[in-house]
Amino acid sequence: MRRRLAVLAAVPLIFTAAACGTAEPTGSTSATASSGVKVAGNLNAKPTVTFPSGTPAAKSSYEVINAGTGPAIKSGDKLIVNLTVYDWDGKGNAFQGSSYDSKQPETIAVDQQLPKVLQDGFAKVKHGGRLLAVMAADAAPQQQQTQAAQPTKVFVLDVVGGAPVALKSASGEETKESIKGVKVVNPGGEKAPTLTTKTGDKAPKDLVVKTVIKGTGKPVAANQTLDVHYTGKIWGTDKQFDSSWERGQPANFPLSGVIQGWQKGLVGVPVGSRVVMSIPPAMGYGAQEQNGIPANSTLVFVVDVLAAY
Incomplete structure (x- = not known):
């Protein structure tokens, strides 16, 4: 459902440690890595990167x-x-x-799934x-080193800050x-809601959003990144095609990077809320079959808004 700058997920981020240096925390900064790559420019702005002549670095740093x-x-x-x-x-x-161009910062979890060298690197910087x-x-x-070589990647990562602690589920x-035609059962606590979409009722032609549980947080803005739990089914069939609850991990994405029904349906929803949305094909996947979802399907989601930032 989302469209993001996915470079971090698309390449194996395993680096070897190199000597590190520091500079003043504000204003213009510059440094040269052991590779010879130079980074300059103000913090909180798109950096300027200059490459040395000759062959790219053979070792990560x-x-x-x-x-x-x-x-x-x-x-x-x-x-x-x-x-x-x-x-x-x-x-x-x-x-x-660059997320400076898209104006959509990325969210990175510093956990055991992150390559250890980045865990170590992040431990040496602050917000x-x-x-x-x-x-x-x-x-x-x-096992991948025998495959066709990929270009050396160069990343500049600016730590904006920490994401707020997300709720476990809707509360209110x-x-x-x-x-x-749609039924949502709320079991209470941190348990997943039950969504039923098997119905003979005709699907709405327009986007419909109903608040099931009204949270007490700030309303979601269009330019924010969200943490949500959700379940998605197809209208009339009760066929489930996705569920973050079943994966055991909330989804995280910029609201501007998901289908139109989510973009329009979640703006203004208070954090902590649970909503149910019926999304017509034109605001979902339209006439294209998508990961087992038939073309021209009306999508139904129950969504817990856990954080927005």
Whole structure:
């Protein structure tokens, strides 16, 4: 359902540690990694990256460009970062993207799933800090190193801050609101709601959003990133096609990067709320079959809004 700058997920982020340096926490900063890559520019702005001539680095490295002055980062934190990425091939050194351009910072969980070198690197910076990471071929898992070599990746990561602690589930007053033909059962506590969409009723032509539990947090804004739990089914069949509850992990995404029904349906919803949404095909996946969802399907979601930032 989402469209994001997915470089972190698309490449193996395994780096080897290198010597690190620090600079003043505000204003213009610059540093040179052991690879010869130079990073310059103001913090909280898109950096300027300069590459040395010749062959790209054969070894991965990272360097602390700016240590930051905010709270320390610890294991288990969820960081909001601005990320700028290049392919370093020694020729064009193509720019791959920056969250400064998209105006949608990325969220990175500092946990055991993150490569250890990044865990160590983040441990050496604070909120407001900047990291340079160079990922060469040696970073790939051994079983992938016999495959076609990928360009060396260069990352500049600016730690904006920490994401707020998300709720476990919706919390508030039940409203008794519903969509005709759809049933939501609220078991209470942190248990997942039950969504039933098997009905002979005709699907609504327009987007319908009903508040099942009204939270007490701030209303969601269109430019925010959300943590949510949800279950999605197809109108009339009760066929489930997705559920973060079953995965045991809330979803995290910029609201601007998901289907139109979510973008329009969740703006203004208070954090802590549970809503049920009926999304017509034109605001979902339209005439395209999508991961087992038939073309022209009306989608039904029950969504708990756990955090917005």
